[in-house]
Amino acid sequence: MPEQPGKNAIEVRGVRKVFGTGENQVAALDTVSVSIRENEFFTLLGPSGCGKTTLLRLIAGFDFPTAGEILLHGQDIAPLPPFKRPVNTVFQSYALFPHMTVAQNIGFGLEMLGRPKAEIEARVAQMLKLVKMEALKARRTSQISGGQQQRVALARALAPQPKVLLLDEPLSALDYKLRKEMQIELKRLQNETGITFIFVTHDQEEALTMSDRIAVMSAGKILQVGTPRDIYDRPAERFVADFIGETNFLPGTVVSKKPGVATVKFASSATISAGYPEGFDPTGEVTLVVRPEHADLVPDPAKGTIAGTLSNIVYFGTDTHYHVKLDGGENFIVRHQNSRSSPVTFATGAKVGIQFEEDAARVLKD
Amino acid sequence: MTTATLSPTTLSKAATFEAQAVKTSARRNRLLSLPALIIIGIFGVLPLIIICVYSFLVAAPYGGVQWQFSTDAYLNFLFQRDIFDDTLQFTPDFLIIYLRSFLFAVVTTVICLLLGFPTAYFMATRSPAQRNWWVLLITIPFWSNLLVRTLAIMFIIRDEGLINNALLALGVIDKPITMLYTNFAIQLGLLYAFLPFMVLPLYSSLEKLDFRLVEAAYDLYATRRQVLWRVIIPLSKPGIIAGCLLVFIPALGAYVTPLILGGGVHLMIGDLIAQQFGSGRNWPLGCAQALILMAAVLVALFFYVRNTSGKMQHG
Numbered sequence: 215m216p217e218q219p220g221k222n223a224i225e226v227r228g229v230r231k232v233f234g235t236g237e238n239q240v241a242a243l244d245t246v247s248v249s250i251r252e253n254e255f256f257t258l259l260g261p262s263g264c265g266k267t268t269l270l271r272l273i274a275g276f277d278f279p280t281a282g283e284i285l286l287h288g289q290d291i292a293p294l295p296p297f298k299r300p301v302n303t304v305f306q307s308y309a310l311f312p313h314m315t316v317a318q319n320i321g322f323g324l325e326m327l328g329r330p331k332a333e334i335e336a337r338v339a340q341m342l343k344l345v346k347m348e349a350l351k352a353r354r355t356s357q358i359s360g361g362q363q364q365r366v367a368l369a370r371a372l373a374p375q376p377k378v379l380l381l382d383e384p385l386s387a388l389d390y391k392l393r394k395e396m397q398i399e400l401k402r403l404q405n406e407t408g409i410t411f412i413f414v415t416h417d418q419e420e421a422l423t424m425s426d427r428i429a430v431m432s433a434g435k436i437l438q439v440g441t442p443r444d445i446y447d448r449p450a451e452r453f454v455a456d457f458i459g460e461t462n463f464l465p466g467t468v469v470s471k472k473p474g475v476a477t478v479k480f481a482s483s484a485t486i487s488a489g490y491p492e493g494f495d496p497t498g499e500v501t502l503v504v505r506p507e508h509a510d511l512v513p514d515p516a517k518g519t520i521a522g523t524l525s526n527i528v529y530f531g532t533d534t535h536y537h538v539k540l541d542g543g544e545n546f547i548v549r550h551q552n553s554r555s556s557p558v559t560f561a562t563g564a565k566v567g568i569q570f571e572e573d574a575a576r577v578l579k580d
Numbered sequence: 581m582t583t584a585t586l587s588p589t590t591l592s593k594a595a596t597f598e599a600q601a602v603k604t605s606a607r608r609n610r611l612l613s614l615p616a617l618i619i620i621g622i623f624g625v626l627p628l629i630i631i632c633v634y635s636f637l638v639a640a641p642y643g644g645v646q647w648q649f650s651t652d653a654y655l656n657f658l659f660q661r662d663i664f665d666d667t668l669q670f671t672p673d674f675l676i677i678y679l680r681s682f683l684f685a686v687v688t689t690v691i692c693l694l695l696g697f698p699t700a701y702f703m704a705t706r707s708p709a710q711r712n713w714w715v716l717l718i719t720i721p722f723w724s725n726l727l728v729r730t731l732a733i734m735f736i737i738r739d740e741g742l743i744n745n746a747l748l749a750l751g752v753i754d755k756p757i758t759m760l761y762t763n764f765a766i767q768l769g770l771l772y773a774f775l776p777f778m779v780l781p782l783y784s785s786l787e788k789l790d791f792r793l794v795e796a797a798y799d800l801y802a803t804r805r806q807v808l809w810r811v812i813i814p815l816s817k818p819g820i821i822a823g824c825l826l827v828f829i830p831a832l833g834a835y836v837t838p839l840i841l842g843g844g845v846h847l848m849i850g851d852l853i854a855q856q857f858g859s860g861r862n863w864p865l866g867c868a869q870a871l872i873l874m875a876a877v878l879v880a881l882f883f884y885v886r887n888t889s890g891k892m893q894h895g
Contacts, residue, residue, distance in 0.1 A: 323800035
């Protein structure tokens with residue numbers, strides 16, 4: 215899809231960030247370019263050390279890029295200090311001021327902007343209501359729970375009505391139930407305020423459920439940008455497929471290809487035709503990826519796309535995982551959602567076929 | 581596997597044991613504080629009582645005291661008995677020395693704070709390994725005696741000292757600037773002696789400061805100056821209070837520095853009191869002066885702590 219420059223809240227153009235000097239130089243970000251649209255819930259997803267927090271800190275202004283531009287509504291903000299950027303941050307540690315009350319924390323940004331007292335009070339009251347913290351406005355931040363601190367941190371960052379809100383793993387310190395609650399809360403806040411959210415997380419499930427679009431990062435690079443569905447169903451790289459969800463990887467060799475579809479031969483000499491990502495020219499050794507839930511198990515090995523022996527059955531309540539040893543020696547997992555009427559039952563040791571649609575599989579670089 | 585059963589009697593026995601253990605440990609803790617209490621008693625409270633008693637006695641002609649009750653020592657602090665008609669006349673000499681000492685101590689505290697804060701901030705923002713080196717450097721003066729260090733200052737600022745010689749050699753001045761035995765010399769000496777006592781508590785406070793709060797303030801549109809006044813200073817208040825007390829109180833009673841650098845001409849309280857026990861041979865007056873100093877410090881401290889703690893609550 216062609217990008218419309220006017221509609222982008224943030225545009226990152228060829229940004230590099232190098233830490234250290236001389237031999238200790240480490241490129242935390244290696245020439246990253248990405249556009250984040252207005253009113254979008256955009257997630258930077260990746261393992262720790264992939265550069266996602268560095269990118270967030272560059273947008274916030276806590277660090278400055280070694281090279282490249284960061285545009286906010288078309289204007290380069292990369293050289294500006296944080297207090298001159300209409301961008302606010304929700305910190306992983308919340309970083310609430312311990313010497314101020316909840317209300318004073320929320321009003322801090324507006325106060326620093328020199329807004330009139332009446333306006334600050336009205337806005338703080340509005341924010342307290344938005345995050346449902348009216349009752350605790352006079353409390354010290356040390357006297358409220360982690361979840362409440364999280365809400366105050368959100369309210370504090372939203373109070374000055376920033377153009378973009380940056381969230382640095384804000385939910386990682388919360389327990390599971392509270393995290394689920396805050397995920398819904400965050401989505402609601404984003405809808406109500408219409409502010410662009412840039413959310414950093416290493417939790418793929420969080421990213422899939424909350425985001426409009428996700429950028430998957432690894433080793434200082436953005437590997438793929440797309441909707442959660444794009445990323446999950448059509449991973450562009452092996453790392454993306456591996457990092458998000460569970461996947462079967464089958465090594466093989468390309469035997470023939472048509473535009474958009476390549477035919478791959480496996481160790482068992484079975485062949486499968488599948489699509490490949492744009493910009494990748496499949497030749498020689500490749501990897502075929504298939505999601506476990508996109509494959510089906512059939513009792514007749516000849517009817518399957520690929521055949522093997524059932525080695526293990528693991529029951530998960532909602533699902534059952536079938537571990538299949540393929541004839542070529544590879545392991546393959548088929549996930550089957552359990553229902554009241556599972557028509558066929560399988561026994562370990564049985565010869566089975568694995569069946570999947572052509573578009574369920576994808577050819578990626580080895 | 582066998583399961584150990586806990587009968588009610590075992591449990592109640594356990595409870596008794598625990599209660600006993602708590603009692604014993606409390607007794608043991610009190611015992612642990614005994615050495616400190618003995619030392620405070622012998623070297624703190626007892627001398628204070630002696631000073632208090634002596635201040636109400638009459639001076640013996642060659643030092644020491646005569647066991648005879650008198651409030652002369654306190655009267656002498658502000659008044660002088662006329663030799664001829666025995667009337668009391670107001671003499672502010674001692675009061676002036678006290679006020680001057682207070683001024684010296686206040687100026688020392690303020691300048692130490694102004695110099696110490698950036699220093700401590702610099703130290704606290706270094707890498708942990710570097711910080712230890714900086715702390716070591718700050719404590720180096722403590723490795724040698726204050727008297728020796730003060731004498732060294734004397735050699736630097738005297739008429740034929742390092743500074744004057746250098747300025748003369750460079751042709752900046754044609755006759756030496758008199759620095760030694762002036763108020764400037766005393767002030768310089770006090771600053772030099774007490775600066776580390778300001779830097780160290782400030783450093784320990786700033787080192788604990790969560791610098792993510794500083795980032796958060798920058799993010800919320802606070803300028804550098806606003807970050808300093810609204811976040812860093814309020815959060816380092818315990819260090820500021822401790823540093824000010826550690827500088828102000830000993831500076832007020834400084835003895836060696838004004839004695840050497842003031843040349844005995846510009847007295848401070850410490851020298852005044854020492855004089856009464858030496859050449860003055862008026863022990864009761866010395867005791868009274870010491871107690872008046874103590875009372876003044878206590879009053880000043882009371883107001884200082886009340887003010888600062890009040891401000892902290894309003895934060």
